Amino acid sequence: MKVKNTSQYIFIFFLIVILWHIASAVVKSPLLPPPAAVFYNLREVFFSKIAPHAALSIYRIIAGLIFSVLIGSILGLLMGFYHSVDRVLSPVIYFIYPIPKIALLPIVMILFGLGELSKITMIVIITVFQIIITMRDTVKNIPKEMFYSxxxxxxxxxxxxxxxxxxxxxxxxxxxxxxxTGTAISVLFFTENFGTVQGIGYFIMDAWMRVNYIDMYSGILVLGGIGLILFSFVDALDRIFCRWKK
Structure with a gap:
């Protein structure tokens, strides 16, 4: 990560903390605890309570995205390059893609159970279509002259x-x-509230149900940290595999 980008992240982080502290001082309610109390709680309970939930959530997200990239990129590239494949698969994609995928959660749970497979499957179902369409359109937009040589x-x-x-x-x-990645995190938070007692989404909602708002905000911070780590990893892949863009 570049020094300039690191400085920007640090500045934004402190700006959010300052605004959070001001809002907490104005509201003066347990619903919005001060950031210092949340950070102290996070230090005390992270390894004992939060880390196992966070690790499992990261595993679910990464596994789902890996399957989405493999399936989506292969199908999308084939659809973009071979017109016969595109003619067969495009109607199927156009029919399924607009369906709200969360509505499929009960079906997925019936078919794959309440364990890891159903949660990973939901991430794949929701993210794979975007990759398919992006890859297909990218190939179609390559000038034909580039192929002739x-x-x-x-x-x-x-x-x-x-x-x-x-x-x-x-x-x-x-x-x-x-x-x-952003979609996968949102989907995972939702799915981790059904048929499981593990995952950062479950931890956050369980803390809310127990009216433990400090634990709840601690979980939210960890969820944001997971997103930051995953997005930074994708940026690193961009710098490695797309250096020619620079």
């Missing part, structure tokens, strides 16, 4: 994918992954 030399599809399509699609895939 290779195909005229007798290059096959594998060479075209390696030399043209994959480099062109990588930045868009990472953009879709960023969007999918």
């Amino acid at each position: 290779l195909t005229s030399l007798g290059a096959g599809d594998i060479v075209v994918f390696k030399e043209i399509i994959l480099p062109a699609a990588a930045p868009e895939l990472l953009t879709a992954l960023r969007l999918g």
